[in-house]
Amino acid sequence: MSPLFRRKPTAPQDRLVTLVRKPGCHLCDDAQGVVEKVCAQLGVRWEQKDITEDPHLHDQYWEQIPVVLIDGEQHTFWRVDEERLRRALAG
Template structure:
């Protein structure tokens, strides 16, 4: 299996992170992609970097969105080559 193309940075108890996860799970399942979720609470550098802008999503190592995840925008990013 290849490395996940989508990374979701967030924290437990974050309702926007929960919303983002639902969108990411749906789009990744439809497209046969995988994702990884990382808690910023486990790393002081991630806390400093992302702070209150969570959730933050990366696609292929580049920042894609923060706060809200657009289903269409994520789908487009994952299907464009």
């Protein structure tokens, strides 16, 4: 099936949250706490990627970290709002 016609996952357990961060970033630590909490409560998988180890992520997001992606699409950056993230994942 063409990527343009692929349905987005709707069940929380089918979603993937990616936290793009860098070492020593206090905003990244705060964002991770929110992502961990919400994902654990909803049963959503999550991963983190170090922007200093990925040239593509560095070029794309360096001025916005931390960045939260949901299923590969940017959800937010800098500060993560717990309720907004929960709505996006549950919805």
